[in-house]
Amino acid sequence: MNSKIVIAHRGASGYLPEHTMEAKAMAYAMLPDYIEQDLVLSKDDVPIVIHDIYLDDVTNVARIFPNRKREDGRYYVIDFTFNELLQLQVSERFNPTTGAQLYPNRFPKNKASFKLHSLQQEIELIQGLNYSTGNFVGIYPEIKNPNFHYKNGKDITKITLDILSSYDYKTEEDKCILQCFDAKELERTRMVLKSKLLLVQLIESTEKIKRLDYFSSYANGIGPWYKQILDKKENGKWIFTDLINKAHNLNLFVHPYTFRHDQLEDFTSFEEMMHVLFFEANIDGGFTDFPDKMITFLRKEKS
Numbered sequence: 001m002n003s004k005i006v007i008a009h010r011g012a013s014g015y016l017p018e019h020t021m022e023a024k025a026m027a028y029a030m031l032p033d034y035i036e037q038d039l040v041l042s043k044d045d046v047p048i049v050i051h052d053i054y055l056d057d058v059t060n061v062a063r064i065f066p067n068r069k070r071e072d073g074r075y076y077v078i079d080f081t082f083n084e085l086l087q088l089q090v091s092e093r094f095n096p097t098t099g100a101q102l103y104p105n106r107f108p109k110n111k112a113s114f115k116l117h118s119l120q121q122e123i124e125l126i127q128g129l130n131y132s133t134g135n136f137v138g139i140y141p142e143i144k145n146p147n148f149h150y151k152n153g154k155d156i157t158k159i160t161l162d163i164l165s166s167y168d169y170k171t172e173e174d175k176c177i178l179q180c181f182d183a184k185e186l187e188r189t190r191m192v193l194k195s196k197l198l199l200v201q202l203i204e205s206t207e208k209i210k211r212l213d214y215f216s217s218y219a220n221g222i223g224p225w226y227k228q229i230l231d232k233k234e235n236g237k238w239i240f241t242d243l244i245n246k247a248h249n250l251n252l253f254v255h256p257y258t259f260r261h262d263q264l265e266d267f268t269s270f271e272e273m274m275h276v277l278f279f280e281a282n283i284d285g286g287f288t289d290f291p292d293k294m295i296t297f298l299r300k301e302k303s
């Protein structure tokens with residue numbers, strides 16, 4: 001990949017509740033390179049676009065279906081049919097115990113009206129907008145917790161690949177990147193399920209990265225936590241780990257997560273964060289809750 005790419009993380013999730021159609025449409029209007037979909041299967045095998053296997057921190061499930069929680073007190077996407085899931089209201093992410101909104105300065109919790117939707121519905125939104133606007137925005141689906149799905153008798157990767165294929169996402173040219181944290185499952189996607197899509201191996205924030213050779217045997221890129229790229233700051237300048245050089249030497253592109261202007265931590269400004277990671281560390285793209293800010297930044301750096 002030649003130019004730096006922007007991935008709308010859960011849509012324009014800095015401005016509207018994550019993974020809603022509204023957040024995806026708003027992200028589309030910003031014209032990122034890709035819009036992300038996290039996928040969890042419903043009871044009747046519909047891939048739902050939602051970040052976790054749980055429902056209770058982004059919906060009103062506890063009020064609508066109070067008797068459907070498991071013994072651990074949580075409500076699971078996989079225990080509900082697609083039609084049941086459509087009855088829920090989605091809101092900005094909150095702590096199900098305290099009710100506190102995770103990012104207090106984002107869209108107010110429980111305001112307006114948002115719903116869950118399927119992978120198919122979101123693909124039709126993005127492909128429809130590609131048609132009506134003449135742009136070509138890609139999709140970046142993530143297979144969530146394949147082992148949890150296996151334990152519940154479901155092969156989420158196979159189901160997802162069949163749907164992607166039916167919408168003409170089949171090869172590296174089709175502007176679809178498939179991502180997963182589970183290395184065995186992503187290897188299986190390439191070697192056993194014979195997918196020809198671009199594959200990204202996500203890397204857990206806690207993982208000591210020793211398996212890049214193995215990742216490069218089936219994946220095209222990696223998605224590390226951005227802090228795995230930063231080593232330390234010396235005399236005001238960042239020193240980096242060898243992750244990017246090693247990945248690039250193995251022909252793996254690097255798309256770290258997550259760029260949030262309301263959660264800066266190591267940096268004093270969002271611009272500094274983007275400058276350091278894109279142009280000093282040389283990442284190839286980034287996941288961001290604020291795609292407009294990253295697009296504006298990259299456009300300015302280019303000119």
Ligand code: CA
Nearest residue numbers: 036037038142
């Ligand atoms: Ca994701």
